[in-house]
Amino acid sequence: MTHETSTQIRLARRPEGWPTPDDFAIERVELDPLAPGEVRVANEYVSVDPYMRGRMNDVPSYIPPFALGDVIAGGAIGRVVQSAADDLPVGTVVLHQHGWTDVVQADASSFRPVPDVPGLPLSLRLHILGMTGLTAYVGLTAIANLKPGETVFVSGAAGAVGTAVGQIAKLLGAGRVIGSAGSAEKVALLTEKYGYDAAFNYKDAPVREQLPAHAPDGVDVFFDNVGGDHLEAALDVMNTGGRLALCGAIAGYNTTEKTPGPDNMARMITRSLTATGFTLAAYLHLSPEFTERMTAWFAEGEIAYDETVVDGIENTVDAFLAMMRGANTGKMLVRVMHGGNEG
Amino acid sequence: MTHETSTQIRLARRPEGWPTPDDFAIERVELDPLAPGEVRVANEYVSVDPYMRGRMNDVPSYIPPFALGDVIAGGAIGRVVQSAADDLPVGTVVLHQHGWTDVVQADASSFRPVPDVPGLPLSLRLHILGMTGLTAYVGLTAIANLKPGETVFVSGAAGAVGTAVGQIAKLLGAGRVIGSAGSAEKVALLTEKYGYDAAFNYKDAPVREQLPAHAPDGVDVFFDNVGGDHLEAALDVMNTGGRLALCGAIAGYNTTEKTPGPDNMARMITRSLTATGFTLAAYLHLSPEFTERMTAWFAEGEIAYDETVVDGIENTVDAFLAMMRGANTGKMLVRVMHGGNEG
Structure with missing residues (x-):
């Protein structure tokens, strides 16, 4: 068995002005066995985006605000590592909105399979192709x-x-x-x-x-x-x-x-x-x-791109804050490191 | 012969902030005999409108600024009192953009005839029907x-x-x-x-x-x-x-x-x-x-309106300033008094 725990970044309190690391909490939770219809996904890349800042305020907007204690939702891409859903077998690459976590387990309907095209980095699905x-x-x-x-x-x-x-x-x-x-x-x-x-x-x-x-x-x-x-x-x-x-x-x-x-x-x-x-x-x-x-x-080779990659889900808040300060060129991404987590 | 002179209000200098009467000059000019194709129109109503303020500044906009010395152009309605143009005989009601003057003489092509409908005040062509x-x-x-x-x-x-x-x-x-x-x-x-x-x-x-x-x-x-x-x-x-x-x-x-x-x-x-x-x-x-x-x-009686009418072309600047201050209800208009001007 692999990926038995999930490291999750949650909203601990609502930022006033510039967010600080204290506004977030990192939690490591043991995952339950899969229920029927669920899959477990090991993320490869997690996205940090400007619009997320708005959801940290308790203000109605085009998407509802995060509740205190919520995992910060947002785009991410990973691979199915366990499956109790026929349509998403192990190995499937999936896009989803479960956000700032290294391993996520949820109903298969909340994941969207995308083709794993050779030569096309998965991360592009979170920006230039996404x-x-x-x-x-x-x-x-x-x-x-x-x-x-x-x-x-x-x-x-x-x-x-x-x-x-x-x-x-x-x-x-x-x-x-x-x-x-x-x-x-x-x-x-x-x-x-x-x-x-x-x-x-x-x-x-x-x-x-x-x-x-x-x-x-x-x-x-x-x-x-x-x-x-x-x-x-x-x-x-x-x-x-x-x-x-x-x-x-x-x-x-x-x-x-x-x-x-x-x-x-x-x-x-x-x-x-x-x-x-x-x-x-x-x-x-x-x-x-x-x-x-x-x-x-x-x-046709017409599209250039840059990625600014921060390694490790535990550094997601830093990546988010750096992006808000403009430290990135092109897309700011968190690359999830599963090395220590594999059984 | 009637309406031998034209009282005209011209831009004397460019207002800074709120216009003052000194920004305008009133001039009385003798009119030349009609040239072929021209008509002479005695205005009944002259319009003062907020957008005119913008044209008093020397700033390019969707309509060019007034030049210093120009008669203030704008909507007006009157009747043809002399004509050297077959298509606009004496008595025709015309809309035009010759602006702040009691009598205007120009080529017939710059006037637009409108029906003189009994019971329909001419002034409405300058606002609710215009x-x-x-x-x-x-x-x-x-x-x-x-x-x-x-x-x-x-x-x-x-x-x-x-x-x-x-x-x-x-x-x-x-x-x-x-x-x-x-x-x-x-x-x-x-x-x-x-x-x-x-x-x-x-x-x-x-x-x-x-x-x-x-x-x-x-x-x-x-x-x-x-x-x-x-x-x-x-x-x-x-x-x-x-x-x-x-x-x-x-x-x-x-x-x-x-x-x-x-x-x-x-x-x-x-x-x-x-x-x-x-x-x-x-x-x-x-x-x-x-x-x-x-x-x-x-x-069908569905349309109500108000007019705030100031009498006398010489009071047009006052009417304009009062409108800019919000003294009007409904449309601010200048009614031209031709009594003393008729031969």
């Missing part, structure tokens, strides 16, 4: 209706979503793609690896001062992962009829005081702009279309 | 896609656009319509005359504190004439999938300092909201549909 990539695709297509030749500005462009947005925008025919990131190294990556035509470091000077020089013909589509100063700067330069796909607002996720919004909202009217906030729930029907196109692009 | 009504209609239909049973919140509801929005919303099947206005008298009018289900005085307490009690089931459609605190308060209570039709932002039109935007823009994402700024230029194709429906509603 929800992250779909988020980029939905934002550019269904939300922003990107048209060939248009100029796109992406805030937080070196993150998991942003690196996908730049590449997909170019593949969809964008004329010019501009990105912001939080270090010189990331800025270099954007133009050298991710197909951005221009990029700047938002820590060098106010975004509002930097963006106009990079967008001499204005911006038609703004894909926003940051909010705050980025949204304000984008409104300054949006062309008439422009679209703003509001995907994330990480600038405000860990603030306890409310931050002032853009002082130029009247430009929404004078420039006939449309801003659309979105989450994936209403757009999952685009997943097959996305997967088909993205898999083809990937096979 | 651009004002069309603005309300477009905002609720093409922009906000109002669905029967939904809750609508209208800021600045006692203004020319707002009084139209409330009534059209109810006629289109809105479930609950809530309005804000700037005095107890206006608040009473909203519920007693304009079909609003609830209304409040935004000067009594912060909008953010007042709105939730009036919107127990949240708001699906926000029709914004004000911006600022109203937009922020609306974001607080918008239901998932809600639409914001951003029509005006009078709160910021006369401020010299930038005002902070909404501190809750992240709700755009968590509530999957769409905000669309609009001006009429892109929606004039809806004018025939609007005119047909509005004329029918009007004939």
